[in-house]
Amino acid sequence: MPDEKDDQQPLVQIGPGGKQGGGLFETLRLVFTLTLAGLLSGLLIVSAYELTLPRIEANQAAALRKAVFEVLPGTKQMQQLIWRDGHLVVAGPSQKAPQPGSSVYGGYDQAGKFVGYAIPAAGPGFQDTIQLIFGFNPARRRIVGMEVLESRETPGLGSRIADDPGFHSQFKDLAVEPKVVLVKGHGDKANDVDAITGATISSTAVVKIINKADATWLPKLPKAGQAPALVPSKGKEREIHPVKPPGGPVPGGNSGK
Amino acid sequence: MSSPTEPGQAYAEFVKGLWKENPTFVQVLGMCPALAVTNTAVNGLAMGVATLFVLLMSSILVSSLRRLIPKQVRISTYIVIIATFVTVADFALQAAAPAVHKELGAFVPLIVVNCIILGRQEAFASRNTVWLSAMDALGMGSGFTGALLLLGSLREILGKGSFFGISLFGPHFEPWVIMILPPGGFLMLGVLLLIFAWVKERRQHTSEQAREEAA
Numbered sequence: 269m270p271d272e273k274d275d276q277q278p279l280v281q282i283g284p285g286g287k288q289g290g291g292l293f294e295t296l297r298l299v300f301t302l303t304l305a306g307l308l309s310g311l312l313i314v315s316a317y318e319l320t321l322p323r324i325e326a327n328q329a330a331a332l333r334k335a336v337f338e339v340l341p342g343t344k345q346m347q348q349l350i351w352r353d354g355h356l357v358v359a360g361p362s363q364k365a366p367q368p369g370s371s372v373y374g375g376y377d378q379a380g381k382f383v384g385y386a387i388p389a390a391g392p393g394f395q396d397t398i399q400l401i402f403g404f405n406p407a408r409r410r411i412v413g414m415e416v417l418e419s420r421e422t423p424g425l426g427s428r429i430a431d432d433p434g435f436h437s438q439f440k441d442l443a444v445e446p447k448v449v450l451v452k453g454h455g456d457k458a459n460d461v462d463a464i465t466g467a468t469i470s471s472t473a474v475v476k477i478i479n480k481a482d483a484t485w486l487p488k489l490p491k492a493g494q495a496p497a498l499v500p501s502k503g504k505e506r507e508i509h510p511v512k513p514p515g516g517p518v519p520g521g522n523s524g525k
Numbered sequence: 526m527s528s529p530t531e532p533g534q535a536y537a538e539f540v541k542g543l544w545k546e547n548p549t550f551v552q553v554l555g556m557c558p559a560l561a562v563t564n565t566a567v568n569g570l571a572m573g574v575a576t577l578f579v580l581l582m583s584s585i586l587v588s589s590l591r592r593l594i595p596k597q598v599r600i601s602t603y604i605v606i607i608a609t610f611v612t613v614a615d616f617a618l619q620a621a622a623p624a625v626h627k628e629l630g631a632f633v634p635l636i637v638v639n640c641i642i643l644g645r646q647e648a649f650a651s652r653n654t655v656w657l658s659a660m661d662a663l664g665m666g667s668g669f670t671g672a673l674l675l676l677g678s679l680r681e682i683l684g685k686g687s688f689f690g691i692s693l694f695g696p697h698f699e700p701w702v703i704m705i706l707p708p709g710g711f712l713m714l715g716v717l718l719l720i721f722a723w724v725k726e727r728r729q730h731t732s733e734q735a736r737e738e739a740a
Contacts, residue, residue, distance in 0.1 A: 294595075297595055298595055298597055298598045301593070301594060301595055301598055301602065302598055302601060302602065302605070305602050305605045305606070306605060308609075309605050309606070309608070309609040312609050312613065313609055313612045313613065316612065316613040316616045316617070317616055319616075320616040320617060320619065320620040323620035323621075324616070324619050324620050324623075327619075327620070327623040328623075331623070418627065420630070422706075
């Protein structure tokens with residue numbers, strides 16, 4: 269079936285003898301071919317990256333925006349807040365992507381009134397890193413929502429931390445003092461979370477991640493009533509730079525995940 | 526682009542990948558993605574399409590350059606070509622369908638080591654014209670996509686009660702959860718391999734009988 273006429277005759281015939289005159293030329297030819305292949309490959313890859321980067325960043329920002337609106341009910345607008353030099357400041361326009369773990373988001377209603385903070389956090393789960401975001405109301409000192417952004421937990425069991433409505437409803441009004449406690453079965457206290465049956469480790473991971481984020485951020489957040497005001501957007505879409513929290517993968521790319 | 530050596534050869538090269546030499550059910554290649562990402566129909570379809578794209582582009586390029594690539598470094602060069610197209614496919618998927626890209630996760634970069642692609646370069650694209658290589662790639666890629674779509678659909682229907690996300694049986698359906706876990710992948714694949722082998726044998730038997738009667 270393979271045609272006899274189409275064999276592997278190279279375009280340039282090399283001279284006789286491997287080690288003599290033909291040897292060096294042959295080696296150079298191999299090096300040249302692979303170098304050229306690498307160069308062209310690099311060019312194509314970088315072009316594809318540049319072409320798709322705006323779209324990919326827009327997708328990530330949209331997913332983050334959606335998550336923030338979910339975990340802070342009543343939010344209609346949001347802005348990025350960065351911890352810098354001991355203060356929580358509003359991220360300026362065309363701000364470079366902040367360091368992991370240095371940014372939270374402020375949610376505001378239609379009128380611009382402050383609703384709460386959306387805090388991203390990550391940590392080890394049963395299979396891989398879990399990334400989540402939760403909403404915090406500083407006036408009532410309560411968590412008001414939680415969304416799992418990324419997880420690789422066991423389908424049907426651990427993955428239920430992402431889509432089980434019974435689990436999620438427990439984060440709608442969760443006390444954080446002294447800390448959130450995971451309970452197997454049913455807990456009654458305001459800071460109790462019932463674990464998902466068959467997904468204890470994933471449920472524990474979620475609670476651990478939240479407690480760690482609370483320990484990091486709650487001391488830094490301004491007192492109730494002193495949240496940073498919403499900076500007028502002047503009609504432009506506010507720039508959101510999705511920042512992977514510490515303990516999660518490197519921001520800016522998913523290849524090699 | 527040269528025309529095929531015989532009329533209908535291009536068509537034959539295309540069709541062989543669909544049934545007679547189906548990469549999944551006959552050649553039993555590309556088992557890793559076939560088992561790992563067929564937990565839903567849409568994941569299977571997306572992986573199949575991504576593999577088809579990489580296979581087609583790589584075959585075309587390898588076939589065009591077949592006289593320029595020295596024998597000693599041919600595998601390395603094929604891998605560079607394949608890896609480049611996989612990276613491009615990864616970016617394209619991330620931009621166009623971020624939800625699917627998240628589901629497929631690490632398996633998109635793993636297309637590079639899918640035996641089907643390197644196998645077709647070495648066995649076919651490096652020895653045939655661009656047109657025939659393209660037909661071969663299309664056939665193999667389509668056969669692979671079809672196999673993954675079939676596997677994914679069956680596993681999703683049984684393991685989740687849905688098809689492409691549309692719930693089929695309502696909320697009271699008790700899903701056969703193992704079907705969306707790795708053991709279910711093996712089970713379903715085994716059943717399909719059995720069916721394919723059985724059909725093949727029946728056809729062979731029938732055609733042998735026909736030949737005997739004609740003789």
